[in-house]
């Protein structure tokens with residue numbers, strides 16, 4: 001049977017990227033998405049880099065592209081936990097993260113965000129996160145944000161970074177973080193990965 005797009009993306013990484021070199025993995029995926037097949041990676045234009053997080057939560061791994069983008073910048077001892085609901089995506093992402101040599105900084109968990117967010121303390125020993133990257137199902141951004149608040153996983157200064165706030169769009173989440181007194185929110189206009197369509201990132205700082 002025909003291979004899947006994630007499988008073809010992984011083959012492109014194994015063919016064109018150097019083991020242990022995260023930047024070459026990122027470049028190989030960007031090249032694949034620009035010249036072979038579009039894929040829903042955040043891409044090489046939507047970037048927010050002024051953060052120095054120690055504890056990062058990523059909601060939505062897909063093939064691990066943004067996982068590699070974030071984890072490659074983490075200092076020793078810093079950790080990224082990434083949740084992926086789709087088992088096929090998770091299997092590919094594990095191999096992409098391993099090819100980049102970042103498995104020591106990344107914990108990939110397969111399952112539903114609403115099941116794992118309440119277990120961060122007892123299962124991973126994490127009290128609060130410094131950065132949360134939301135890039136999973138658009139109708140889960142708002143409920144998962146409220147769940148993280150209720151689980152005490154956000155502290156004064158925690159940054160929520162949300163992809164696709166314009167395309168496909170997350171209107172309920174945007175309305176919440178832009179109107180809640182508990183967040184300072186701002187929009188980073190960009191483009192939908194590898195296209196000319198508008199998209200952007202919403203950066204929201206939790207005020208406690």
Ligand SMILES: O=c1[nH]cnc2c(O)c(F)c(-c3ccc(F)cc3)cc12
Pocket residue numbers: 040041042060135136137138163164167168192193
């Ligand atoms: O479902 C998604 N989860 C996470 N990220 C996405 C994304 O970055 C997209 F561009 C898109 C996308 C897919 C098809 C389009 F025509 C436009 C955007 C979807 C997702």
Ligand SMILES: [Mg+2]
Pocket residue numbers: 040041042135163164
């Ligand atoms: Mg996205």
